[in-house]
Amino acid sequence: MRIDNQDIIRVAQQLRDEENAQLSVGPWSRQRHHFHVPTWLVAIPAAVIIGFVLGIWTQKSNQSDAPLTALVDTVYVKVYASQSQQDSVCQAVHVEQNASEGETSVLPKPTPRQTVRRSTASPIAQPAVGSPVADDHIRYDLLVRN
């Protein structure tokens, strides 16, 4: 078949239509990036607003707790003590007791365990007066005055 200019133009337009039909084009509204706002311009005011709201909330929370806090004279803080800490506390208490009973000005050195004399007045099961370490292994001797 003889090919002339019109055939070439017609086939070129046919190729164009075939190629264009395969394209996927998104809608205009989704592609308008010219109103793009930088991230920092959003993040900084957002952080300021969140901080402001949190500050007000914390202040209000403290104010609402104030009457309740005023009623409480002592706050007990629970501190879980390990077994080794319990022993050292007991020893310290015994040493102080011995020192007051004997009215000696010099306290025995705590380093060797054998030199510390156990008080005969207190039983071994309940070693310290005032029980700094309770049976539930919680120390109640740390008091915080309000």
Add this chain to the structure above:
Amino acid sequence: MLIPLRMSAQSDEQLMKRAARGSDRAFEELYNRHARRLQGFFVRRLGDDSDLASDFMHDTFLRLYAARESYREGHSFRAWLYTIAYNLCKNHMRRCHVVEMVTPSSSSKGKESSPVEDAVDSSCDIELELDKNILHDALSSVLRSLPEPYAILFSLHYEEELTVPQIAQITELAEGTVKSRLNKAMKIIKINLKQYENR
């Protein structure tokens, strides 16, 4: 009583006039009409890179949107659209140093011409005998290998159906130059199609 025309019934120029006055709906209608075809133009010009073509199409419409208030009544919308598209292509190709685009000085002396272009200059009329089915595939590959000053003019005139004065306005070439280059483009295509004749 005046009844406003439906968007789809309005011409490109009427819609652009409305868009220039601030109607986003009119601009969206223009986008819906021309986006696909413009993207296809970029795909063919930028070597089948559909993502890049999509970006360029998007960029063209963004530029058009940004400059919509400067639209002057009576001017062709498509010529304006393709002027932006042509300039984007030209800048891209300059950056890539791939080919030299059509500029008034591009027919410079000292530029080496290809054997095909030399053959075009010496040939008068080329007769071509080809099967229709072969023509489809052959033309597809021939158009891809068409040298750039001619390819973009062929695309603007025959594929995008812009008139010679519009192309002259877009490319800032004289109308006579556009016509002669289109004529030469057709001859190059025919010469390249010749090799498919006896297959």
